[in-house]
Amino acid sequence: MKKLSILLGSLMLTIGVVSCEQPKTENNEVNTEKTVSTDAPAESAGNPADVKTDGGTFQMPGLKYGYADLEKSIDAKTMEVHYSKHFLGYANKLNEAIKGTPNESKSIEEIMKTLDLKNGALRNNGGGYYNHTMYFATMSPNGGGQPTGALADAINKDFGSFDELKNKLADAGAKQFGSGWAWLVVGKDGKLAVGSTANQDNPLMPGQSISGTPIFGIDVWEHAYYLRYQNKRPDYITAFFDVVDWNVVGENFAKATAK
Numbered sequence: 001m002k003k004l005s006i007l008l009g010s011l012m013l014t015i016g017v018v019s020c021e022q023p024k025t026e027n028n029e030v031n032t033e034k035t036v037s038t039d040a041p042a043e044s045a046g047n048p049a050d051v052k053t054d055g056g057t058f059q060m061p062g063l064k065y066g067y068a069d070l071e072k073s074i075d076a077k078t079m080e081v082h083y084s085k086h087f088l089g090y091a092n093k094l095n096e097a098i099k100g101t102p103n104e105s106k107s108i109e110e111i112m113k114t115l116d117l118k119n120g121a122l123r124n125n126g127g128g129y130y131n132h133t134m135y136f137a138t139m140s141p142n143g144g145g146q147p148t149g150a151l152a153d154a155i156n157k158d159f160g161s162f163d164e165l166k167n168k169l170a171d172a173g174a175k176q177f178g179s180g181w182a183w184l185v186v187g188k189d190g191k192l193a194v195g196s197t198a199n200q201d202n203p204l205m206p207g208q209s210i211s212g213t214p215i216f217g218i219d220v221w222e223h224a225y226y227l228r229y230q231n232k233r234p235d236y237i238t239a240f241f242d243v244v245d246w247n248v249v250g251e252n253f254a255k256a257t258a259k
């Protein structure tokens, strides 16, 4: 009997130790080290070309790839919902917000620059439209690698190296509290800078902690990564770099510095 008690005691102790050793995240949530499997064939995601607004000044820009084409970094379902639900919602609500106002005839950039921050509908949906237009345009199944040409030169000059730029962007995205964006901008002084904004704000809007012409933005809202990465936003940001189309970012840089 005594032996049985000792055996049971040892067993309980072992279970307790194993339980206590479960890894935890910074937020004290149990980290199971597992992510949702994405090995299953992509669900059939519709066609991005079928996604249309209800009409108005601003339309959906379309995608140069299918929802499932960025699987190495972002699963098809996330891409589909992000583009056909979230982005479309911003576009429709932006069109509603500007209907019958002088903003109907302005470009989205002008609307952002002249924004009254107290206009919540225009701030959230105009920002959502501008930000997502840039986000989806700067991704590609053939992305990754490194910038070239004038953009590469500017990155080396202003950050020291491309790796340092990536570190700064990853840091800005990881540290943005709650939903928001990490940005690479060309400042008024012509230099590149990195920062972040909350919600759907962006560096074109007045009153932001980073100001300038955005040439690249990372969406760090949970809707951009949660299905595969759950709470691991830094892992999403790391994987996101594998689908960045630096040629498009380079074109954005050329436009921003040609002014």
Ligand SMILES: [Fe+2]
Pocket (backbone or CB within 6 Å): 082, 086, 132, 219, 221, 223, 224
């Ligand atoms: Fe988003």
